[in-house]
Amino acid sequence: MTAARLCVVFTQRFRKQVKAGFASLLLLLIVFPLASVHAQVLTLINGDDTRQLPVATLLQQADATFTLFDPYQGRDVEMRGFEFRDFLIEQFGDIPPELHFTAWxxxxxxxxxxxxxxxxxxxxxxxxxxxxxxxGPFRLVERDYGTRDVNSLREFNDWVWMIRSIEARW
Structure with a gap:
């Protein structure tokens, strides 16, 4: 193959890759804002009953503010939210034995x-x-770490974040 032909083949392949990359980027720019729009609700599932709670409603419910060391960020963070146990009783009438979480x-x-x-x-x-x-838009954290080592992320593997839905499992 001649140098000129190699140049043409390379240019054609490069153009295809640029087009594919541009199409992927365009798709991400379209889809990500849509995901952000939909991330404005929390879906609660209890048997056949499915409800959606807007982020704004849950922001208004947030009555506790505290600062704790976030082991994932490696720094103290001021967090605002509400006691999860009380939320479960309010939403499901009792505390389900298990909850199934789905993240975004x-x-x-x-x-x-x-x-x-x-x-x-x-x-x-x-x-x-x-x-x-x-x-986010919702994250479950423990307010008191007890004797756990904040440098061992394995000790915090039951934190749940990017919560999209919570299903009660009775």
Whole structure:
């Protein structure tokens, strides 16, 4: 193959890659704002009953502000939210034995043991409402770490963030 032909082949492939990259970027620019719009609600599922609570409603409910060391950020963070146990009783009438969480990145997990006043639903951090970029719009954290080592992230693997929906498992 001649140098001129190699140049033409390279140019054609480069153009295709640029077009594909541009199309991907355009798609992200369209889809990400839509995800952000939809990230303005929390979906609660209890059997056949499905409800959506707006972020604004939960921001108004946030009655507790405290500062704690966030092991994922490696710094003290002011958090605002509400006691999760009380929220569950208000929304489901009781504390379900297990909850199934689905996050905005499609991660899902089922966990039990929520009858604990140490768990807080966080909706704001350092005075700003949580967004998808800040692991929001809703995040579950423990207010008291007990004797756990904040330098071992494995000890905080039950924190749940980017919460899109919570399903009661009776």
């Amino acid at each position: 990145d499609d991660y899902s997990v089922t966990l039990g043991g929520w009858d604990d006043p140490n768990w807080f639903m966080i909706v704001e951090e350092d005075g700003e409402p949580l967004s998808l970029r800040s692991r």
